[in-house]
Each structure stands twice: as structure tokens, then as C-alpha cells.
Amino acid sequence: MKLNDRMSKSLVCLAVFILFLFASLFYTGTIDYRSSFSLFDSSLSKPNPCFTEESDIEPLKVYMYDLEMKYNVGFLKGSSHYNAPPVTIDTLPKWPKYTGLRKQHSVEYWLLASLLSSVDDQTREAVRVFDPESANVFFVPFFSSLSYNTYYRHGNDSEVKYDDQLQAEIVDFLQKSEHWKRSAGRDHVIPMHHPNAFKRYREKVNAAIFIVADFGRPPPTVSNLRKDVVAPYAHVVETFEADDNSDPYESRTTLLFFRGRTDRKDDGKDRQQMKDMLSGQKDVVFEAAGISGKGVNESTNGMRLSKFCLHPAGDTPSSCRLFDAIVSHCVPVIVSDKIELPFEDELDYTKFSMFFSREEAKKEGYMLDQLRSVSKARWVEMWGYLKNISHHFEYQYPPKKGDAVNMIWREVKHKLPATQLDVHRNRRLKVPDWWR
Numbered sequence: 001m002k003l004n005d006r007m008s009k010s011l012v013c014l015a016v017f018i019l020f021l022f023a024s025l026f027y028t029g030t031i032d033y034r035s036s037f038s039l040f041d042s043s044l045s046k047p048n049p050c051f052t053e054e055s056d057i058e059p060l061k062v063y064m065y066d067l068e069m070k071y072n073v074g075f076l077k078g079s080s081h082y083n084a085p086p087v088t089i090d091t092l093p094k095w096p097k098y099t100g101l102r103k104q105h106s107v108e109y110w111l112l113a114s115l116l117s118s119v120d121d122q123t124r125e126a127v128r129v130f131d132p133e134s135a136n137v138f139f140v141p142f143f144s145s146l147s148y149n150t151y152y153r154h155g156n157d158s159e160v161k162y163d164d165q166l167q168a169e170i171v172d173f174l175q176k177s178e179h180w181k182r183s184a185g186r187d188h189v190i191p192m193h194h195p196n197a198f199k200r201y202r203e204k205v206n207a208a209i210f211i212v213a214d215f216g217r218p219p220p221t222v223s224n225l226r227k228d229v230v231a232p233y234a235h236v237v238e239t240f241e242a243d244d245n246s247d248p249y250e251s252r253t254t255l256l257f258f259r260g261r262t263d264r265k266d267d268g269k270d271r272q273q274m275k276d277m278l279s280g281q282k283d284v285v286f287e288a289a290g291i292s293g294k295g296v297n298e299s300t301n302g303m304r305l306s307k308f309c310l311h312p313a314g315d316t317p318s319s320c321r322l323f324d325a326i327v328s329h330c331v332p333v334i335v336s337d338k339i340e341l342p343f344e345d346e347l348d349y350t351k352f353s354m355f356f357s358r359e360e361a362k363k364e365g366y367m368l369d370q371l372r373s374v375s376k377a378r379w380v381e382m383w384g385y386l387k388n389i390s391h392h393f394e395y396q397y398p399p400k401k402g403d404a405v406n407m408i409w410r411e412v413k414h415k416l417p418a419t420q421l422d423v424h425r426n427r428r429l430k431v432p433d434w435w436r
Contacts, residue, residue, distance in 0.1 A: 060126040060413045063135035064115050071166060072112060072143045075150050081162065089116045101194065104233040104320045105145035107211055107408070108191035110395040112141045114405045123401035126409035137209070137412060138179050138188045142170050145194035167201040174205060183423045189412055193231060195316045209415055211408065214340055216316025225340055226418065229411040232342045232393045232404055233320040237300040239327040239390065248383055249307065249376045255283035256333065256371060257306035259299045260321055262288045270335070271312050273362055281368060303328035307379055308354065308371055311335065312361070323393050329386045331379065333371065335361040343392060343407050345414060352385040
């Protein structure tokens with residue numbers, strides 16, 4: 001629906017409402033403050049046909065750069081430095097069943113796949129356009145997280161240099177692009193989900209909208225909540241589809257569950273202290289172990305049998321464990337002073353999670369006392385809420401209404417007003433921006 005059409009519809013709705021209000025007051029023969037408030041209250045409690053329907057909202061129009069496969073899905077082909085023409089729906093490989101970091105930070109793959117999708121679904125939040133002049137944003141399909149995990153994290157010096165080379169080539173390509181120059185990159189979307197992704201050159205493209213896991217590594221001048229989008233990790237454990245127990249509270253016999261590494265950096269060092277406090281406690285399972293291979297099954301079973309799942313900070317404020325807990329319908333217990341959460345402008349995490357500061361979590365007995373004081377009715381309410389919102393954390397192809405991919409594109413859309421403000425200011429400034 002066009003803007004003028006929307007405005008006309010809104011004005012008609014407003015006029016109808018005003019006429020209805022005065023007709024009601026005239027009919028009662030009096031203008032009484034109590035009846036007026038009652039009228040407003042009753043109107044808010046009913047569906048309002050004047051609200052814009054979801055079908056009236058146009059999807060985000062995304063122009064995707066045609067990059068060779070060596071920058072994205074070539075990493076999935078198995079051979080080193082694989083290259084081919086830009087990926088199409090016919091040449092898109094399926095995401096392999098990796099565990100660990102590759103799967104956790106696979107958001108870049110699912111975003112690219114969603115733009116290749118040929119499914120004509122009216123519920124999609126973003127569609128690919130081939131005319132850059134009609135685009136709202138420009139998507140850069142560089143798999144920086146997978147590049148880091150493939151070439152940098154476990155590679156030799158030559159592989160590390162290749163990751164750096166790919167980053168440098170992307171920066172050079174963008175800086176030569178007329179679309180980038182026009183906005184200084186502010187209307188470009190670049191996935192950088194792994195904390196070390198695009199590590200060498202991210203400052204060169206820091207005006208763009210980054211898709212990140214958190215803000216634990218880059219400085220605020222490079223990545224921040226104002227311009228960037230926090231995306232969930234892809235969960236490692238399987239979604240608990242058959243969680244329909246008539247008494248879920250009693251069926252989950254463990255109060256608090258944690259399984260993960262305790263040899264972490266920065267705020268993650270708190271994990272060892274929590275291990276010392278919680279290990280051996282009644283109704284608590286705290287296991288210092290990895291989550292790969294057999295460990296995935298053990299974590300899956302542990303989370304499904306627990307009322308609460310502990311999520312302390314790792315090397316950065318967030319980790320995949322939070323999203324494993326959500327799809328297991330195990331109420332997350334989040335311990336982090338600096339965590340930023342996905343989709344928080346739409347989701348109230350306090351309805352399905354418990355929060356503790358680092359200092360609170362390290363007080364002997366405090367956290368367990370708080371968890372044990374949660375009533376059965378309150379826990380069941382949070383469990384039910386988890387079941388209703390867990391689909392927002394699913395990555396899949398083709399994307400479905402309200403899943404992680406569509407939610408991320410919605411978050412990008414929410415950033416556009418501030419982005420457009422920056423773009424328009426940048427076009428008319430004659431001197432360097434004094435706010436930077």
C-alpha cells in the first residue's frame with residue numbers, strides 16, 4: 001500500500017472514531033469524564049480495524065551484490081579456495097550438519113538463502129530486488145564468520161593471510177561501488193556474527209549495518225546497538241517438538257542445568273567460581289564439558305529434564321547456550337552485565353527468563369534461593385511463553401513467518417529511519433560530521 005493510501009485510510013479511521021465519540025456523548029446526553037474514559041478503555045480492549053494490517057506493509061527491498069562463490073558458499077564446497085560464479089537458487093548447497101561454531105554463526109548463510117528463495121510468500125519480511133534504485137538496503141553476501149572459522153581459527157599463516165585477503169578485497173569492492181559511495185555504506189548490511197569475523201578490516205566498513213551476536217569485542221565506534229542488529233546463534237540441540245507433558249513442572253526433575261566449558265576469558269572466568277558453588281548442590285547439574293558429538297545429546301536430554309538452564313557469559317557476553325535453552329523450553333537463567341539480546345524491541349525477555357548480575361550470581365546461595373522461590377504457576381507461565389516464542393529462533397530454508405531470518409530482516413527495517421537520517425545529513429554536509 002502506498003504512503004498516500006495509508007494516510008487516507010488513517011484519516012478516514014480518525015474521522016469515524018471522532019464521529020463515533022461525539023455520537024456516543026450526544027446519545028447519553030452528557031459529557032462525563034468517567035464515561036469518556038470508559039469509552040476509550042472499551043475501544044482499546046477490542047481489535048481496531050483501522051490498524052495497518054500485516055499484509056499492508058511492504059517487505060524490505062534488498063539489493064544483493066553478485067559476489068563470486070569464494071566469498072560465501074564456496075567455503076562449504078570442501079575444497080580449499082573454491083570459486084565459481086555467483087550463487088543461484090539452483091547452485092545453493094544445503095547447510096551441512098556441522099556442530100560447533102560453524103553452525104552457531106551460520107546466520108550469513110540463511111540470510112543469503114532467503115534472498116534466493118523463489119517462494120511467493122506474502123509473509124516474507126524481505127525480498128530481493130534487481131534494480132538498485134528501488135532498494136531500501138544493500139546486502140553484502142560475504143561469509144565473514146565462516147571465513148574466520150575455515151581459514152583463520154585453525155589455519156596456518158598462509159590461510160590466515162587468505163582470510164585477510166578476502167576481507168581486503170571486499171573492502172576494495174565496496175569502496176569502489178557507487179551505491180556504497182552514495183551513502184558511505186550506511187544502507188549496507190554486512191553479517192559479522194562471529195566476534196572475530198571481518199577482524200582485520202571491520203573499521204573500514206563500520207558505517208554499515210552489522211549483523212552481530214553481541215558487542216563483546218569491537219569498540220562502540222565500530223559496532224553498537226544504534227545501528228547494528230543482534231541476531232541469535234543457530235541452536236545446536238534439536239527443538240523440543242513433543243513438549244506437551246500435562247505437568248511439565250513435575251516432569252522436569254532438575255532445578256538448574258549447565259553443561260559447557262569453564263576455561264573462558266573475560267567475564268567468562270565467573271564460570272569456574274559458579275562451578276565451585278553449584279557443583280554437588282541438590283537438584284543442580286553443573287558439568288564442565290564441551291557441546292560436540294556425544295555432548296550434544298547429553299545437553300539435549302539435560303535441558304529437557306530441567307526447569308532452569310544457566311547461561312553465564314562466555315568469552316563474550318553471549319553464547320549459543322541461551323538459544324539451546326529457549327528451543328528446549330528450559331527457562332534461561334542469564335548471568336551477564338553487558339549482554340544485548342535479539343529482537344528485544346519486540347520480545348520482553350523477563351516474561352520467559354531470569355536475570356542475575358555477575359555479583360548476584362557469585363553470592364553464595366543467592367541464585368538458588370531465588371530460583372527455588374519461583375512458584376509452579378509462575379514457572380509454567382514462563383514455560384508456556386517459551387513454547388510460543390521459540391519459533392522466532394529457528395533458522396530454516398525456505399524461511400517461514402516469524403522465524404529467525406524474517407525477524408532479522410524486520411530488525412534491519414527498524415534501523416532504517418536512523419540510517420536515512422545519516423544518509424540525508426551526509427549528502428548535504430560541507431564539512432566533516434562534527435558528531436563523529
